[in-house]
Amino acid sequence: MDKRIILQPPSLREKMISITPYLDGLKLGDYQDKLVHLYQTDSHLNQSVPASIRESVEWLLRQVNCYYSNRIEGNPTHPKELLKIQAPQTQPINNLPATRSKALQELLAHLEVQLRLKKRQTSADEITTQDFIKELHRSFYQGLPEDQLVVRNQDGEIALDEQGSPLLVVPGEYRKHLVIVGGHEPPPARELTSYMDWLQRSFTLSKIHGTNRVIAAASLHHRLAWIHPFLDGNGRVIRLLTDCYMRHSGFGGYGLWSITRGFARDTKAYYNALAQADKVRQGMTDGRGTLSDGGLAYFIKYFIDTALDQISYFSELLEPRKLNLRIDIYFEMRAKGALPAAPDEELPLLKLAARDIYKYLLDRGPQTKSDICAYLGKSEQSLRATFKQMESERLINISKDKYYKASLSTHVIEYLFPQLW
Known part of the structure; x- marks a missing residue:
């Protein structure tokens, strides 16, 4: 003004x-x-x-x-x-x-x-x-x-x-x-x-x-x-x-x-x-x-x-049912390579197990890797690459006491919270 x-x-x-x-x-x-x-x-x-x-x-x-x-x-x-x-x-x-x-x-x-x-x-x-x-x-x-x-x-x-x-x-x-x-x-x-x-x-x-x-x-x-x-x-x-x-x-x-x-x-x-x-x-x-x-x-x-x-x-x-649906769609499309990346970022394929990890952390809050693996019924070795990729993309982060927590990356925000900006 x-x-x-x-x-x-x-x-x-x-x-x-x-x-x-x-x-x-x-x-x-x-x-x-x-x-x-x-x-x-x-x-x-x-x-x-x-x-x-x-x-x-x-x-x-x-x-x-x-x-x-x-x-x-x-x-x-x-x-x-x-x-x-x-x-x-x-x-x-x-x-x-x-x-x-x-x-x-x-x-x-x-x-x-x-x-x-x-x-x-x-x-x-x-x-x-x-x-x-x-x-x-x-x-x-x-x-x-x-x-x-x-x-x-x-x-x-x-x-x-x-x-x-x-x-x-x-x-x-x-x-x-x-x-x-x-x-x-x-x-x-x-x-x-x-x-x-x-x-x-x-x-x-x-x-x-x-x-x-x-x-x-x-x-x-x-x-x-x-x-x-x-x-x-x-x-x-x-x-x-x-x-x-x-x-x-x-x-x-x-x-x-x-x-x-x-x-x-x-x-x-x-x-x-x-x-x-x-x-x-x-x-x-x-x-x-x-x-x-x-x-x-x-x-x-x-x-x-x-x-x-x-x-x-x-x-x-933030209505839980609709938010969960958008989460499902996001990770399913990531698993198929169907989501476009921004010009200045890479968006590689992401295994569907990432969806289950993400939703579990949103539902239960911070968890250890062993707790997550036990819930999904999979070994830590089989999920190691998925954890690493999710952490590099800031879909999850890990605290000093080794607890994982769901996070909001720049890319996931655009799909989970449409028209926010």
Whole structure:
């Protein structure tokens, strides 16, 4: 989205905030029923996906979030590039070599933040604090080289500070300049702390209950975008924060589905919905704050519809019977040499025993080689070549304690999860 940077003098004046934080669910009419359906569908998905494949699916969803969140920001990197350079998901992502493209480094930095969030135990009330939001921003930018911290205006020219030097994003610090984003003028820098204090007070999860938490998640998403606290990186931070907020709002299956994919599938609709909530109040019947309650309701409904669309898509994708059928088809076609390979990869014949190994590991979770062989009624010697090939193709990986686990290779993802990208 277009952005202009404007220098401004500092001020110690405290700002009184007059903005409706979020709407009561009763004002959304039949969307209350949609919210109940959203929770029910999430519960069903959460219970239907076995623990043995949950880790692999959540790993895949981190790649999906990474790809789509950065695509919204104009990053053209195809997910295949992201998947190919990664070690198996049991290993951490290493430092970002300078030889990788800037676009790819952004994706890897975003992925690294998601991994840190997965490992970190956060409380529901912590995620709306200024420290946490600043840490999300810092985590994304701290691993990037300085040339990727340079801020550019809407015309593509480098923005300059008061001394005429290139203006840089400071990881984890609020902007010190006024910005114009498209047709929206966010609050001046001198008022950001007041607005962020208001945001924390308004959206603390322990004070919000029931389906109102989804309404608050949607409202938080817009209100933080409207405040635009950082010089750059706001969109990525907001979507990461929304994921955290949804996880703490009673969605046990969040991580098996993601709303970010829905935002990116139609960015025009996403930006239009945000713009609706940017509108000022339209008369006495449009709330009491400075921003339009009707515009906020539009964005909340868009948010709920998008969430329902995405949870329906992933529920269909992960439905056990259909997933098993796609697994059967994939391995049967591999055994016949009937699947085409990508131009830059080899796809040799793979014995049908690989299907039985893969399905057994998906069903039972990590197993030793001897346990797998005993289940299949075959000797380790007869399956040695199949194990070796599956490991080289990243269809399986082996832990330090010699347990095998099913994995998702770049190639198998395309067939088991059609239209994911």
